[in-house]
Amino acid sequence: PRLLFLTNRRCIKRGHSVNTSCNSRKGADGMSKKKEKPIDLTLITPEEKLKYEIAEELGLLDKVLNEGWKSLSSKETGRIGGLITRKRREAVNINRNITNIN
Secondary structure, X not given: OOOOOEEOXXXXXXXXXXXXXXXXXXXXXXXXXXXXXXXXXXXXOHHHHHHXXXXXXXXXXXXXXXXXXXXXXXXXXXXXXXXXXXXHHHHHHHHHHHHHHO
């Protein structure tokens, strides 16, 4: 296997100290590689659809489609998460009010 184990601040497979980069499974930027696949907006779940809708409202959809979610700052992703939470709560409250009327 290609697993690396760290013991006493050394990478067993490569013999590097932890302070130096042991990138046998990482890209040039030191981050894990993940295959980029194109986004098909017709095959996404309702939760993902909401996320994309909010990104569009915030003017971030083009950035997400071109560069992926990893290109967003923590402030931008936090804003999206906050708005998702708000919309879910509003949906629950609307359902609760409809139930109480009947």
